[in-house]
Amino acid sequence: MPSENAVLSTAPVSTTTNPLEDLERKVLENYTPELLAALKAGIAVICSLSLKDRSHPLALIFEGPSGRGKSFVINMCESDRPKTHSFTYRLDMFTPKAFVSHAANVSRDQLEDIDLLPKIKDKTLLTKELAPLFRGREDDLRTNFATLTSVLDGRGHRSASGSQGTRGYAGNFVFNWLGATTPIPAQTDSIMAQLGNRLLRYEIVGEAPSEESLIDFLLSYNPSTIEDACRRAVNDVLLTHFAAHPVNSLEPREVEISTAVAQELARYGELIAYGRVEVQHYDGPEGPELVVCSPEGPHRVLLLLRTLAQGLALLRGGTSVNAGDLETIRHVAFSSLPSRRRKMLRAVLTNGGELTSKDTNEQLHISRPTARDMMRELAATGIVKLTEGWGSEPHVATLAESWSWLLPSTDPDSPAESEMGVCAGTPAET
């Protein structure tokens, strides 16, 4: 029997233009290329529902300062017509306890009606405000992320309470998730690393608006008209996609991944696994000390990156992952590092693979002690090696040899740059 989603997949609304090109044009008329790239990553997460045998929920969290557009993706992906209701599930705020409820004031046979987990299976959960989830007392954070870790393993969730006993769901309960939050605190990064981080992140920088742009905005912006038009375009893209590829209809091998692309994906999987490892800070007898814990195995995160890459290919209407798709994967990999390490790594790389604490202090506009602290933390992950300076000599962070692939190739004919057709503006099908 076909799934509910398959039954509801129908012909595209627009037949005169390519829906994706129409969407790109509409978004760029009113928003920045940065937000268009973020939106396409979000739609790709939804499109990846077409892949069969997904073993892990793909969760992509858009992270950025307030008012810079991080909720844009979530708002645009919302369903605007009955035919797309079955692909997404909007929930503006929630607590992880909602996945499997133990509400004491509800009879046990009614609890299934309010459990979230069965409602979102094979859909993409849209949550535009996740900041409360990433902030709060440490005990609450641990409880929340312990539940999330279990649910994001994709094998259901069972829990016990005094009022309702043991209840929950076992089996394959895979969904995808798009969320938005303000920058995640370092303490939360640490707790997520301890419990098993299952989230991928997408950094949105945005910009503080100028007075001129605010005046223009005030006089000409009609939010409901513009947002509705963009949302309609996103829904057209989704309808077109799922008409061709219903939910759970595509064998993963039908979206090809070349060896060169697989190598890049593997490297970015390792970057995430090592780059977000838990680093504990202690006050030792001779100053601050860092202890690095074991990094997560890269296999799970690699599967998530593969699913996202294939979703990006499907969104383009492609049958293979190409260099343009890898650009998004690269951004997700960098974004998924804790923010201090992300900034330091970028500074080291843009400086050619070596950076002194004096340079760090000047380039990142932070104090020299903070610069040294950030360098030590990144060095603890093993991605850079730190040479501590004596007296007035600065510390020097040097990219570790095993991570030298992070630097751009100086050889224009190198396979990494040429075989995959690196051309972000108009990525060619490989």
Next chain:
Amino acid sequence: MSESSSQKKDQATMQRLSRCTGFPVQTLRDFAERGLLPKAINDASSEQALDGLALLRKIGEIEDAE
């Protein structure tokens, strides 16, 4: 330098910067045009943000030296 040669060099520079920062090329180009590039990469305050293209030129000079 011809226009196409200049465009090719600009594209190569953007690709290099994309690898160093993780940002997609189109996003970097957008940042550069709006003078946001150093801020986006290093999170400097807007007062301290330099001309975004200066960094590109600096990287271009490295490329020339190579």
